[in-house]
Amino acid sequence: MIPKNLEEAIQAAGSPVELLRNSQLGPYVYPVVPPEYSNWRGEQIAWQQTCALFNQSFHMTDMYLEGPGALKLLSDHGINTFKNFGVDKAKQYVACSPDGYVIGDVILFQLGENLFNIVGRPSVHNWLQYKCETGRYDAKLERDERSVVRKGPPVRKGYRYQLQGPNSPQIMAKLLGKPAPDIKFFNMGHVSIAGADVRALRHGMVGQPGWELFGPWAEGEQVLEAILEAGKEFGLKQVGARAYSSNTLESGWIPSPMPAVYTGEALKPYRQWLPGNGYEATASLGGSFYSGDITKYYFTPYDLGYASIVKFDHDFVGRSALEKIAAGPHREKVTLVWNPDDAEKTFGSLFHKGQAAKYIDFPSAVYATLPYDKVTRGGQTIGVSTWSGYSYNERAMLSLATIDPAHSKPGTEVTLIWGEEGGGSRRPVVEPHKQAEIRVTVAQVPYSEVARTAYRPH
Numbered sequence: 199m200i201p202k203n204l205e206e207a208i209q210a211a212g213s214p215v216e217l218l219r220n221s222q223l224g225p226y227v228y229p230v231v232p233p234e235y236s237n238w239r240g241e242q243i244a245w246q247q248t249c250a251l252f253n254q255s256f257h258m259t260d261m262y263l264e265g266p267g268a269l270k271l272l273s274d275h276g277i278n279t280f281k282n283f284g285v286d287k288a289k290q291y292v293a294c295s296p297d298g299y300v301i302g303d304v305i306l307f308q309l310g311e312n313l314f315n316i317v318g319r320p321s322v323h324n325w326l327q328y329k330c331e332t333g334r335y336d337a338k339l340e341r342d343e344r345s346v347v348r349k350g351p352p353v354r355k356g357y358r359y360q361l362q363g364p365n366s367p368q369i370m371a372k373l374l375g376k377p378a379p380d381i382k383f384f385n386m387g388h389v390s391i392a393g394a395d396v397r398a399l400r401h402g403m404v405g406q407p408g409w410e411l412f413g414p415w416a417e418g419e420q421v422l423e424a425i426l427e428a429g430k431e432f433g434l435k436q437v438g439a440r441a442y443s444s445n446t447l448e449s450g451w452i453p454s455p456m457p458a459v460y461t462g463e464a465l466k467p468y469r470q471w472l473p474g475n476g477y478e479a480t481a482s483l484g485g486s487f488y489s490g491d492i493t494k495y496y497f498t499p500y501d502l503g504y505a506s507i508v509k510f511d512h513d514f515v516g517r518s519a520l521e522k523i524a525a526g527p528h529r530e531k532v533t534l535v536w537n538p539d540d541a542e543k544t545f546g547s548l549f550h551k552g553q554a555a556k557y558i559d560f561p562s563a564v565y566a567t568l569p570y571d572k573v574t575r576g577g578q579t580i581g582v583s584t585w586s587g588y589s590y591n592e593r594a595m596l597s598l599a600t601i602d603p604a605h606s607k608p609g610t611e612v613t614l615i616w617g618e619e620g621g622g623s624r625r626p627v628v629e630p631h632k633q634a635e636i637r638v639t640v641a642q643v644p645y646s647e648v649a650r651t652a653y654r655p656h
Contacts, residue, residue: 201474204459205466214460214492218483218568224627225482225564226319226454228439229346230256235436238561239590242441245406246591246646248433249363251425252442254410255418256345256352259320261327264313265337271330272306272314277499277520279509285310286386288399292499292507293322295465298519299458299496301325303504307386307399312337317358320344320477321457328471357418359425362408362445365432370409372428378409392417392424403449444561444587447596450503450533450644452584456483456568458496482625484566486615486633487582495570500528501600503643529581530606533645534573534614536595537637544616544634555634556617558595562587565627572615573599573638580605583614589645596645597638610640 201207211217291306304318345352370378381400581601617633
């Protein structure tokens with residue numbers, strides 16, 4: 199029997215950790231888009247050397263927030279400033295719990311005077327919807343669920359495509375019949391593509407120029423065809439579901455912080471509001487880091503590298519806690535570069551009799567919705583890795599991690615523990631295995647050579 203709400207699910211499992219550790223789900227799903235359009239190696243190369251086309255129309259939750267009270271709702275529950283924000287602007291929006299821990303982050307678009315679009319994993323959407331419904335906000339919400347949880351065909355309210363790579367300006371110019379408009383970073387404009395009015399967000403990932411193009415679903419196919427035609431002479435490649443989630447290894451954005459909603463009396467009404475089969479109740483927790491205390495999996499904005507986003511120029515949920523936390527010390531977000539010999543040995547255990555190490559999938563090695571691997575030095579846990587995989591551009595296995603500042607200097611050698619305790623969990627995506635110690639070297643975020651000065655998170 200499915201529990202009525204998240205609180206009941208936690209009680210039935212015995213603890214939040216047991217609930218998530220025993221979830222039968224695997225990693226976050228990127229539906230509808232084929233695993234590969236060509237091959238994932240070439241698709242990775244494209245975002246660094248030519249241009250990559252990401253189809254983001256299916257895997258993210260969209261929520262439209264409209265009304266005179268919409269901005270106040272966002273301001274009351276976001277750590278961001280809203281000074282100088284307005285129509286045709288976007289930002290990375292971060293929401294925290296009353297204790298100052300991250301619930302999630304999304305991209306927030308302001309489409310009209312009182313109209314906003316919130317895009318990303320659904321933890322922030324759920325939090326804002328709850329606050330809108332239970333608070334006194336003059337605003338209304340419309341959700342456009344990601345395709346994996348929709349019933350019927352994967353038809354959405356809107357399409358969303360992303361062009362990334364050094365040739366993206368040429369492709370935009372070919373599409374538009376003139377140079378792309380001079381739009382400031384994370385600002386939007388309107389362009390005409392194949393007779394359709396398209397919103398264009400100017401931004402960049404993995405150190406390369408880019409645009410995010412979106413509009414009504416009915417016009418998505420004609421816009422896509424026009425992009426593909428314009429991109430032929432510039433090496434445009436469509437990126438499949440396999441390569442999509444690996445781009446964050448080069449760009450440095452941590453996609454999956456655990457929503458900090460599983461504890462505290464203040465959040466109990468929210469847990470009773472959340473469904474027993476929703477994202478927070480069914481997300482799977484995996485990896486070598488283990489604690490019976492769910493709060494050990496929570497992150498502050500500072501742990502995730504979001505210090506510049508926190509602004510104390512307005513009142514918001516979690517402000518008092520963050521004012522105390524701000525003084526530090528904080529863990530530092532870093533890239534971990536796997537020792538190639540250890541990576542080869544770990545993968546190579548598949549070719550020898552006896553128990554092998556946990557399988558390393560390529561290019562994304564993530565096998566849980568919420569991946570948490572232990573990072574140690576001298577036998578002591580100094581942090582956690584939250585995303586691992588392979589970059590063909592860098593010819594390296596990489597992990598994104600947040601670790602104690604004393605060990606965060608680039609060049610420091612630490613150890614990542616790969617694989618789960620006790621030979622693995624009962625989840626179907628986890629085979630019996632032995633843990634492996636991987637020597638890893640601390641490096642900067644973002645890691646990509648071209649991204650080190652140009653990247654801003656999306």
